[in-house]
Amino acid sequence: MMLPEINYIEQSKDIIEVFGGYNHTEAIKDGQFFEMTNLSADNYPVLSARNRREFVKEINKPNGLTYTDKLAYVDGTEFYYNSTKICDVSDSEKTMVSMGAYLCIFPDKIILNTETGNYFDMEAHYQSKGIIKVEPSTLNGSSIEYSEYEPAHVDGAYWLDEGVLKQWSNTYGMWLSVPTAYVRISEHIDGEINEQFTDGFEEGDTVTFEGFLEESLNGDFSLYSCENGYMVIGSAVNQFEQEDVINIDRTAPDMDFVCELNNRLWGCSSKNHEIYASKLGDPTNWRAYAGLVSDSYAVTVGSYGDFTGAIAHMGNVLFFKEGCVIKIYGTEPSNFTKTEIYCRGVEKGSEKSLAVLNEILYYKSKDGICAYDGTLPTSISADLGNERYRNAVAGVTLNKYYVSMQDVNGNRHLFVYDTSKGIWNREDDEDIRFFAGAAGMLYYMNEDSLNIVRTQGKGKGLYPGMYFYVGKKRTELYPGMIYPGQIINDEYEENIEWSCETGDMGTEYPDSKYISKIVVRVKTEGIFKMDIQYDSDGVWEPILDINDTGKSSITIPIKVRRCDHMKFRLRGTGQFRLYSISKCIEMGSEP
Known part of the structure; x- marks a missing residue:
């Protein structure tokens, strides 16, 4: 007697143990997330929430922020340096440029001598x-x-x-x-x-x-x-x-953008189509033409379009338009040389996206975020998808490039590019107006406060803080802070709400399929939830809800349901570590 042949159900087990950040494209890979809020690559390849940010002080109107060896900022019409009000300024956004002991404030053309505390007019x-x-x-x-x-x-x-x-x-x-x-x-x-x-x-x-x-x-x-x-x-x-x-x-020329290189201020004017350099070591003199090494400098630019940004990079001064980079190199006015490279420049309105990290210049062009090593820019933002962003503001610290951008609807998005790992993460919708990098951390101003982004440099990191007691309260100061004055009050955010959503999974298999089991290896210090959605029907079905667990593997039995594809959503509050997700898939018949 011959028994009928048993048809074995084909099974596969997929394990995700490398989490590769944000990817808002159709080419998303396993371990990447199509949607994301408040996640970080700090513990890569493990997935985790970002660090909590810290409140420093309230701001009435953010008009400027920079960090040299001390923090300087403008709140409305008041200019502060090292937590002390220095003077009143006009009610407008400022560019603050350091040149030796001088901190120069534009467009007001005021100069602070940071060693003496005295300030004076540039003109x-x-x-x-x-x-x-x-x-x-x-x-x-x-x-x-x-x-x-x-x-x-x-x-x-x-x-x-x-x-x-x-x-x-x-x-x-x-x-x-x-x-x-x-x-x-x-x-x-x-x-x-x-x-x-x-x-x-x-x-x-x-x-x-x-x-x-x-x-x-x-x-x-x-x-x-x-x-x-x-x-x-x-x-x-x-x-x-x-x-x-x-x-x-x-007089000093009215300039759209200003930077410093080799003990000179450099600036540009779209109205006059000119680039200027101050006298050597003297930010007050811009018309000294005596044939000396220390002379001022000016040159006319013939290329089309307005200037969109300026920065010093690798011993050169770079002036940007949307369609070109203008490079000035040389050691003195007699050998200063101007070259124009037609390539992706800085997008108009994104001049604050310019930032140098580990010798690479990053900025927002019309097409996306570019990395520039001195030759030609390279796009690094393909994972951000086809969404159009503008008005970018950026800052850098350690190996991270933080950039806050506005979408076509006016909503803000804060993205973080980890340059050492090549990974993007999306944090939240914080409306950041200014960034200023400091020792191992990053200051920023939003519409109503001055805050700090903590990095891995805290505590035992590259630049640890110093603890002391004010009364019965232990207070931590970081480089550039003084007491009394700008004291960090441990006013951290409440538990961070985080979430992420995978791309469609299972599309690599042509037949219908069933998920029979999911196993997650996770450690949580708060709430951790997991949902599943089948065939893009818009309905999220909860499959896991845990709280404050040690590092463990959790098996999630799944109600059998035939589908073409599925995706997961993770969400919760507080810190967590997700080490892996594995899923058992059984193949069905053709759809």
Whole structure:
């Protein structure tokens, strides 16, 4: 007797033990998630929630944030450095650029000396109120007397010989031409010299004079001396007085974007199609063209479009437009060279996405996030899908690039790219206006507060904090913080709500299939839930709900249901570690 042949049910067991972050595309792989909130790659390949963020202080209006060796920020019209209010500024977003001990604030053009705590204006302006006196002088500002007729041959005597100033030398027994003539300019009010005439100006400044009746004195001049009410400039010999008003100005160009490289400020103007560099070591002078190594610099840019950002990178200054990168390289004005590379530049409105991490420059282009090593940009954001984002704001710390972007509906999304692992994660919808990287952590300002993103650098990390007691409360300070003042009050977020959703699973098998069993290996410090959805029907069926478990394997029996494909959703609150998910699949007949 022959028994009928038994048809064995084909089975397979799939195990996911490497979790590869966010992938919002149809090419999603097992271990990646199509939707995600508040997850992290810190414990890769294990899946875990991000660290809790920490509140620092309330902000009325976020207008600027930066970190040098201390934290600086602008709250509305108040500028703070190292937790101390320095001065009032205009109510607008600021760019703050560090140059040595100076912190320069734009567009206000205010400079803070971080060593002394003093601040001053980048520009200086003066309009005369009294009688202006111009007279010949020496380089150091001492007045000289000269004769228009040949005087007696006395050593040191001056003679103005047909417009040429000469000085008698007993050593040579002849009249010698003075190689450079100088005049000193002063203001007299009620017969007294006005010593405030030189306030705001310094020796070495390049200033613009306007209003002199003697036309040769109008224009740009370097101040060889500037003190006690006298300004000394190089000029043909002149001696006169005038009551007409003169204007004296030391100006800085209005610039769209500013950065620092090699002890110079660099900026650009879309209106004027120009790039500028300040005088070496001097952020107040932008019109010094004396043929010196320390001169200022300016160049016209002919490419189409507005500037969209600027940053220093790998010893060069980069100015961006949406369709090109303009690179300035060289060591001094005589050899500064401009090159233009037509490639993906910074998207307009995403100038705050520029950030350098481990020698690589990251930024938001019109097509996505790019990584630039100095040659050509490379897109790294394919996993973010086809969603269009704009108005990106970014910051970096350790190996992570944080970028907050706006979708077409105006909603914000905070993504984190782990550069060491090549993994994207989506955190949440925090509306971040500014980032500032510090030692092992990242400050940010949203619409109403200043906060800290904690990284793995906390505690035993690269830059540990210092603990001390204020009363009975233990307080932790990090580099750049002082007491009293900006104290971290351990005001962490409440338990973080997190979630993620896989892509469709089982599409690699052509036949209908059944899931008979799921096993998860997990450790939780809060709530951990798991749901399943079949055939994209929109209905999530709960299959697991646990709380505060040690590291363990949990077997989840599944109600038999025939399907073409399925997907999982994980959600919960608090910290957790997901080590693996395995599923047993039994094959059915053709659909």
